[in-house]
Amino acid sequence: xxxxxxxxxxxxxxxxQSMTLLCAxxxxxEYMYWYRQDPGMGLRLIHYSVGEGTTAKGEVPDGYNVSRxxxxxxxLGLESAAPSQTSVYFCASSYQDQRRxxxxxxxxxxxxx
Amino acid sequence: xxxxxxxxxxxxxxxxxDVTLDCVYETRDTTYYLFWYKQPPSxxxxxxIIRNSFDEQNEISGRYSWNFQKSTSSFNFTITASQVVDSAxxxxxxxDAYSGAGSYQLTFGKGTKLSVIP
Numbered sequence: 387x388x389x390x391x392x393x394x395x396x397x398x399x400x401x402x403q404s405m406t407l408l409c410a411x412x413x414x415x416e417y418m419y420w421y422r423q424d425p426g427m428g429l430r431l432i433h434y435s436v437g438e439g440t441t442a443k444g445e446v447p448d449g450y451n452v453s454r455x456x457x458x459x460x461x462l463g464l465e466s467a468a469p470s471q472t473s474v475y476f477c478a479s480s481y482q483d484q485r486r487x488x489x490x491x492x493x494x495x496x497x498x499x
Numbered sequence: 500x501x502x503x504x505x506x507x508x509x510x511x512x513x514x515x516x517d518v519t520l521d522c523v524y525e526t527r528d529t530t531y532y533l534f535w536y537k538q539p540p541s542x543x544x545x546x547x548i549i550r551n552s553f554d555e556q557n558e559i560s561g562r563y564s565w566n567f568q569k570s571t572s573s574f575n576f577t578i579t580a581s582q583v584v585d586s587a588x589x590x591x592x593x594x595d596a597y598s599g600a601g602s603y604q605l606t607f608g609k610g611t612k613l614s615v616i617p
Contacts, residue, residue, distance in 0.1 A: 428607040484532045484594050488605055490544040
């Protein structure tokens with residue numbers, strides 16, 4: 387089915403470890419986003435990309451890096467995981483035309499111990 | 500910067516009651532889009548509605564209805580005759596062009612957790 391696919395769905399990391407979350411979309415969307423969801427905080431934007439090879443910081447970018455080498459993929463990296471990065475991470479994508487809405491992945495639950 | 504406020508953190512209603520979820524937004528842009536998402540216990544985000552800033556007509560979809568009032572910067576969501584399956588966290592969100600970098604960004608409220616009691 388067309389949509390946004392996130393891998394992995396669950397992950398437990400030890401403090402200081404690194405990992406990469408992968409987001410893939412097959413809808414030819416120009417824009418892609420990474421959000422984190424924490425209890426009582428809603429979803430907050432980490433980084434986003436308006437096209438292949440371009441990325442920009444969102445509201446809470448510290449401790450994360452991103453890359454968009456291909457239009458369909460958007461990677462979120464944690465170089466040295468901290469317990470404060472325990473969260474549910476959502477990837478989303480959209481056309482430039484906002485009337486067509488955003489498509490979200492099913493989320494990645496990350497626990498840093 | 501844009502901001503979305505959902506003042507109700509949690510609401511509990513008895514099945515078949517009507518319930519309204521409030522959403523107030525702030526933006527400097529004249530063109531923007533408003534969204535409501537439902538997040539059931541399974542965790543996925545389900546889009547319920549998109550509304551652009553130039554369309555102030557209220558909308559009804561089955562038991563769901565939305566009241567958009569530009570004068571008060573509000574976009575409230577009403578569920579009529581609530582059901583247990585409506586139990587979820589509901590997010591209001593705003594997308595406008597005033598985020599810079601040539602990109603719209605979706606800004607979420609903190610969500611309202613609705614519990615429908617049988």
